[in-house]
Amino acid sequence: EAEVAQSPRYKITEKSQAVAFWCDPISGHATLYWYRQILGQGPELLVQFQDESVVDDSQLPKDRFSAERLKGVDSTLKIQPAELGDSAMYLCASSRAGKVVTADTQYFGPGTRLTVL
Amino acid sequence: KQEVTQIPAALSVPEGENLVLNCSFTDSAIYNLQWFRQDPGKGLTSLLLIQSSQREQTSGRLNASLDKSSGRSTLYIAASQPGDSATYLCAAYSGAGSYQLTFGKGTKLSVIP
Numbered sequence: 001e002a003e004v005a006q007s008p009r010y011k012i013t014e015k016s017q018a019v020a021f022w023c024d025p026i027s028g029h030a031t032l033y034w035y036r037q038i039l040g041q042g043p044e045l046l047v048q049f050q051d052e053s054v055v056d057d058s059q060l061p062k063d064r065f066s067a068e069r070l071k072g073v074d075s076t077l078k079i080q081p082a083e084l085g086d087s088a089m090y091l092c093a094s095s096r097a098g099k100v101v102t103a104d105t106q107y108f109g110p111g112t113r114l115t116v117l
Numbered sequence: 118k119q120e121v122t123q124i125p126a127a128l129s130v131p132e133g134e135n136l137v138l139n140c141s142f143t144d145s146a147i148y149n150l151q152w153f154r155q156d157p158g159k160g161l162t163s164l165l166l167i168q169s170s171q172r173e174q175t176s177g178r179l180n181a182s183l184d185k186s187s188g189r190s191t192l193y194i195a196a197s198q199p200g201d202s203a204t205y206l207c208a209a210y211s212g213a214g215s216y217q218l219t220f221g222k223g224t225k226l227s228v229i230p
Contacts, residue, residue, distance in 0.1 A: 004160075033218075042121070042206055042220025043161070056217065091160055105151065106218060108161040 002026040004109035006092050012115045018080035021112045025074070025094030031055075033106065034067055034077050035091040043091055049075065050097070082116045089113050119144045119211045123221035130197055131229050138192040138224045140207035145185045148210040151218065152181050152192050155204045164205075165192070197228045 005024040013019050025032050030051050035043035046065065047057040051072040060067065064083070069075040079086055089111045095104040120143045130136050140150070149168045153161040165174045165181040167190070173182040180193040190207055204225045208218040 006160075040222065042208070042222050043218075044220070045217055048217070089158075093161075105163055105166050107163065108153075110160040111158075113158065 004092055004094055004107055006090075006109035006112055008112055009110060010113045010115075012117065013082050014117050015084055016081040018078065019082050019114065020079075021077045021090050021092075021114075023075045023077070023092030023109060025092070026107055029094035029096055029107075030072075031095045031097040031104070032069055032075050033093040033095075034075070035093065037089040037091055037111070039088070046077070079114075082114075084116050087114055087116045119147075119209055119217075119219040121207060121209055121219050121221040123205075123207060123224050125224060126222065127225040127227075129227040129229060132197060132199060134197050134228075135193070135195050136197055136226070138194070138205050138207075138226070140190040140192070140221055142188045142190075142209045142219075144209075144211055145188050146211060147185065150181075150183050150190050151208045151210065152179075152190075153206045153208065155206060155223065157204075161206065194226075197226075199228045199230050202226055202228050 007022050032049040034046045037043040046060045047067045048055040049069045052069050067077045091111045092109045093106040095106045097104045122141045124139045151166045152164045155161050167174045167183040178195040183190045204223040206220055206223040208220040
């Protein structure tokens with residue numbers, strides 16, 4: 001069964017350093033999401049892509065976070081500089097939704113656990 | 118802005134018991150509602166998705182219901198097993214255009230052998 005791939009699974013970094021996370025969605029899935037999940041909370045959307053275009057990045061802290069999906073397939077989320085409050089699980093999800101964005105089932109990857117020291 | 122609440126935050130039951138997890142949402146104009154399972158330190162696994170026009174969905178020992186008018190959904194787990202121990206999250210799809218999922222904080226379920 002196809003899965004969403006993420007790497008690395010774990011990342012430990014020091015405050016003010018740069019970190020990057022990678023996500024490869026299920027083949028053929030046009031919509032890709034990045035979420036942040038703080039321990040004990042539900043995931044919160046950071047950015048949503050439809051193919052290579054950003055649909056919603058209203059919750060993305062743009063002074064330090066950036067995301068791209070250049071060819072409309074895999075995606076990278078970057079934090080620079082990292083802060084202590086960025087420690088969380090970063091989850092990537094994808095759905096089949098194509099040209100017309102719909103409320104389709106989202107499939108999640110295993111996540112990247114980030115610890116900022 | 119959509120808000121999703123899950124009660125209780127944690128639940129411990131003996132093996133074999135039937136149980137109900139509750140989810141409520143503030144904006145009834147949802148497109149669908151999705152239930153997920155999350156094991157410690159892992160990603161989310163989709164369990165059931167209920168379209169706004171549906172009242173319930175079933176998969177094996179799981180049954181999810183949706184009442185849009187009252188802003189509630191329930192997840193019923195029959196004959197619970199230790200392997201059901203996990204955190205269960207509900208999420209409501211709402212918002213025209215971007216169709217965002219808004220998650221609750223989850224219910225942590227422990228099934229005691």
